[in-house]
Amino acid sequence: MAFTNDEVLAGLAELITDETGIDASEVALEKSFTDDLDIDSISMMTIVVNAEEKFSVTIPDDEVKNLKTVKDAVDFITNNQ
């Protein structure tokens, strides 16, 4: 079963809240993980690993550095299901 963009965004927001305490409503597509959401590299890796499990995708380590914004992550997950 494929997840829609909206489902991925909502699921990702949940993982980000769980990891950082940032309110899910703050997690919008245009937000930068580092500059807007202040997520450090260790938290980012935790979120990535949890997202892999949640959405049954593989996000290669080399790809993680390209995920600058929430939209980058949502697009990657949606396109690689």
Added chain:
Amino acid sequence: MTKRIVVTGIGATSALGGTAPENWTNLLAGVSGTKSLTHDWVEQYQLPVTFAAEASVRPTDVLPRHEAKRLDPSTQFALIAAREAWADAGSPDVAPERLGIDWATGIGGVWTLLDAWDALREKGPRRVMPLTVPMLMPNAGAGNLSLQFGAKAFARTVVSACASSTESIGNAYQHLQDGLADVVIAGGAESAIHPITVASFASAQALSRRNDSPETASRPGAIDRDGFVMGEGGAALVLETEEHAKARGAKIYAVLVGGGVTADAFHITGNDPDGAGAERAVELALQQAGATPDQVTHINAHATSTPVGDPNEYVALRKVFGERIDEIPVSATKASTGHLLGGTGALEAVYTILALRDRVAPPTINMTEPDPAVPFKLSGEAQPLGDGPQLAISNSFGFGGHNAVVAFASYDD
């Protein structure tokens, strides 16, 4: 010149409560924190010991989830106890470079380590979270407290089993004397009520087996004691030079007058039966305090309720205090709290400080019949300490042959 090092804040979380005042109230009321464990793993692994003194307030009920999940439970306890102590001290205004951390744990992140091992075996390396090592390392408590309070003078860790957090308080005394900081947060924490540690301590024949009567299982000094009871939690002190405390108008609980640390070089788990190492640790603490044994008015004994350990401690103290040991009000508070391993010394330091403040030795519950080999002056009721100047010691001894003692005096300016 020797400085006066004073206690200006205390914090504690254990089976007797989530704060130091709650701990003290329940300790004085003779509450036992030991209960049957309700975890599935007790039955699953057919553990021979089915009870422990678990913390009465789960740290995950206090800390926000995103904060808790980045910390091993032992560090969660550390943070809770240290925050309480810091607030109790009035959140001292101190330059970061003059604030130090002297923390301790006996085992460290055993839950984190073994959860990660499960994840690796069941789901593969990708599921081993990036924070695994920084969470399980024994210095995680010191590191996180340094971050939390912006302490930049130093963040040191003692690991000496059940002596750990008495030793860390002794180190804090020395660091303040040496001028390395003006304020130190000292203490220790442990969260090791895990099937592995229960199984291991049970195999070592160290734990009480009173599965049918957990509340009374920890009975230091009683003739029918049969081992210690595992506890968990943490406790913290805010220590500072008297000069610094007075300049900011802080309330002062007591004076930390000295500490002593020795090693037995005898056996990895057993105590030296002639008590020489423990005796020297008490003597060193008193020497640093500039005091003599006849000035001591209260003792918080290590007294874990093991058949061998309790009389060894008596033998050691008898050598220091002579016949007078039988007259000094002693408290064996592990009867109520269980044994917090690396956190136990700090918790008992908090109790010792409050004993001096209220001039009362807290009760030792569960005394059935006193063992003639352990004739400490223990009582099921609180014992008054009198009106004069008070000097108390708190003892901790650990696997590895570690002996640590700290001495506190009542404060009068």
